[in-house]
Amino acid sequence: MALSADRNTPFEDGELVSAPVAASTKCYAGGIAVANANGYAAPGSTATGLTYLGRFEETVDNSSGQNGGKVIQIRRKKAFKWKNSGTDAVTQASLGKTCYIVDDETVAATNGTNTRSAAGIVVGIDSDGVWVQ
Structure with a gap:
């Protein structure tokens, strides 16, 4: 039914979220956080079907x-600096484009012939890493 009066709608900023951790998994603070195909938090890896979430705030x-035996804090909605792949490097030509997850600290320019999941949009490239939002 549509509103006919004001509603006090709860909200969160969504910047720091809690997520249940995948079975048989260890997540390290500062690592790339993903949701696996079943929706559980896991470290980034070369795999398809992962959804980039942001950065783990704790180990x-x-x-x-x-699955879900423990919960972890994940920071979202920020640009994080990840390591650049040595073999499939993100370059200035990737600015504004999607980069891809290699592991829990590294991103690459391509999807590795459909073996990597998307990390996010490249918003900057430094000599020591790639800024991903």
């Missing part, structure tokens, strides 16, 4: 746990 060890 959580769910190595011996089941």
Whole structure:
């Protein structure tokens, strides 16, 4: 039913979110955070079906746990500086384009012949890394 009066709608800024961690997984603070195909937080890796979330804010060890056995804080909505791939480097020509996840600290210019998931949009390239939003 449509509103017929004011509504006090709860909100969050969505910058710092909690996510359940995938089974048999250890996430390190400062690493690339993704959601796996089942929606559980995991470290970035060369794989398809991952959704880039941002950066892990803490280390959580769910190595011996089941899906959702632990929860982790993830920072979103920021540009983070990740390592640039040595073999598939992001260059100035990638500015404003999508880059791709190699591991939990590295991004690359291409999807590696459809083996990598998208990380986000390149917003800057420095000599020591790639800024991804």
